[in-house]
Amino acid sequence: MTVSTEDHGRRLDLFVADKGLVLSRSQSAHFIKNGFVTVDGDVRKPKHKVRCGECVRVVVPEAKPLTVEPEAIDLDIVHADGDLVVVNKPRGLVVHPAAGHESGTLVNALLYHFPDMEGIGGELRPGIVHRLDKDTTGLLVVALNQKTHLELTRQFKEREVSKRYRALVYGEVPEDRGIIDQPIGRDPRDRKRMGVNSPVGRPSETHYTVLDRFPGATLLDVDLKTGRTHQIRVHTHWLGHPVVGDPVYTRRKADRGLPQTAPLRSAIRGLSGQLLHAHTLSLTHPATGQRMTWQAPLPVDFSTVVSLLSP
Known part of the structure; x- marks a missing residue:
């Protein structure tokens, strides 16, 4: 992506995040520090001020397996295609692993039901775009690839959902x-x-x-x-x-x-x-x-x- 006059002087991490090239500013900084973002072919620091005409390129790393294991947990799948899944979450199901809930989560179940997902942010995991509390029931959409995750994240941010x-x-x-x-x-x-x-x-x-x-x-x-x-x-x-x-x-x-x-x-x-x-x-x-x-x-x-x- 070429830097326009409007973005001249912005921090590199903010530029990359705001252009939807990654999921968040923290991921932007992580990618920059690990050499996945280049400016005119050179690796820069997150605080680098981009200049008009520079070419910023982001290479999403190849997906690597997570330590989260697939689990054969029944799901009420309302809709599924190659890009996203909509599930009707039951009461008591935690959305993603965390302290005290390392297994038995919706993410574990999705990894089992959709083993061929492309992955998100360089990891083989479903893209959790929004959440429901453990004991709140109902509809939840999940992205199966990076492109879908970025677009759904944008829609939620812009209140289009x-x-x-x-x-x-x-x-x-x-x-x-x-x-x-x-x-x-x-x-x-x-x-x-x-x-x-x-x-x-x-x-x-x-x-x-x-x-x-x-x-x-x-x-x-x-x-x-x-x-x-x-x-x-x-x-x-x-x-x-x-x-x-x-x-x-x-x-x-x-x-x-x-x-x-x-x-x-x-x-x-x-x-x-x-x-x-x-x-x-x-x-x-x-x-x-x-x-x-x-x-x-x-x-x-x-x-x-x-x-x-x-x-």
Whole structure:
């Protein structure tokens, strides 16, 4: 790629990242330091200031195997082609390996079901473009190659991807629709929680529409305009209507307004996580340019609670 007059004087790592040649600034710096990025044929440092007319070339290294092992985990695959996969993630499935969850993740499962994937960023792994919390269910798109990952990452960054959720919250939300525009950041008192009063909060916007009201609960359709960690859970908690079953953000006695019937109480006690479901996902396919939309029905535990609340 040739440097234009508009980019003259920019840092090399920023130039490479912003042009979509790699996935992030950190990966850009990693590639530059390891000689995968050249300027007019020469290796430069990340802080090098590019000049108009210089030719910047990025060579993605050959994919190498990860230590993450394929595992024969059943997946509800909603759509699959040579570029991307859309799965309906069940409750309890962690998206990718991390401390305390080195195996049994969605990434392990994808490596088993799609062994011929091209790989992402020089590693034989699926491209996780967005995430769902362990106990949030629903639709998740995953890239199978670098080109798709870059384009999907761009679409998420530019807010061209539509993600709609169903959430059952405690209490009867009075407004038929609303917008929650509160910054979200790490809770300084509890690193496992997020909050709207964080000194490092990032802009976060959630739109909601009431689908149905029950005694002591409300079913919401939620449209995310940003994608912060725990965003819906934090915003509904701030609204005073935490998600039913949420073990982190639900206040004590939040269920006091619910009907005290034995079947309903039993169903809620038996929940293993929040009743939050990624119901609809819409994006432009990176290879075909076609706008595609997928939907996933509510999981059984969610629909059971809703049916028990219905008159």
